[in-house]
Amino acid sequence: xxxxxxxxxxxxxxxxxxxxxxxxxxxxxxxxxxxxxxxxxxxxxxxxxxxxxxxxxxxxxxxxxxxxxxxxxxxxxxxxxxxxxxxxxxxxxxxxxxxxxxxxxxxxxxxxxxxxxxxxxxxxxxxxxxxxxxxxxxxxxxxxxxxxxx
Numbered sequence: 644x645x646x647x648x649x650x651x652x653x654x655x656x657x658x659x660x661x662x663x664x665x666x667x668x669x670x671x672x673x674x675x676x677x678x679x680x681x682x683x684x685x686x687x688x689x690x691x692x693x694x695x696x697x698x699x700x701x702x703x704x705x706x707x708x709x710x711x712x713x714x715x716x717x718x719x720x721x722x723x724x725x726x727x728x729x730x731x732x733x734x735x736x737x738x739x740x741x742x743x744x745x746x747x748x749x750x751x752x753x754x755x756x757x758x759x760x761x762x763x764x765x766x767x768x769x770x771x772x773x774x775x776x777x778x779x780x781x782x783x784x785x786x787x788x789x790x791x792x793x
Contacts, residue, residue, distance in 0.1 A: 649705050650681040657709050658686050658698065664716045670695050671727070683740075684710075685727065686719065696722050697740050714744065 667688040675682040685695040702713030741748035
């Protein structure tokens with residue numbers, strides 16, 4: 644597990660997948676609201692680092708110079724794109740990221756009638772916009788951007 648001390652050194656380091664393929668460079672860090680621990684990073688990808696993709700830190704290893712994440716480069720490339728120039732993540736965007744990477748997220752509504760159709764395939768439900776607002780609103784925003792003061 645990567646703690647807050649190590650997280651200070653993540654900014655700007657290179658990110659690799661488990662197969663050793665370079666994904667990009669750490670751009671931003673997001674903490675889990677409940678645990679206050681680093682939970683996600685954005686990785687600057689593309690020709691000049693113009694794209695940012697979210698990557699979970701679950702199962703990641705940091706050796707002081709490089710970060711090896713537990714997901715493959717292709718998985719990161721196909722992840723839902725989230726624009727951060729408009730401020731923090733919207734609840735629906737955050738939820739889509741958790742579903743895409745198969746990470747448990749929040750709670751489902753008490754009324755099972757509001758659960759999404761095709762719950763066995765949540766990624767498809769998100770991509771097709773089939774999540775009812777009640778389902779998304781049943782969970783609260785878990786991530787918050789961490790800005791390190793220098």
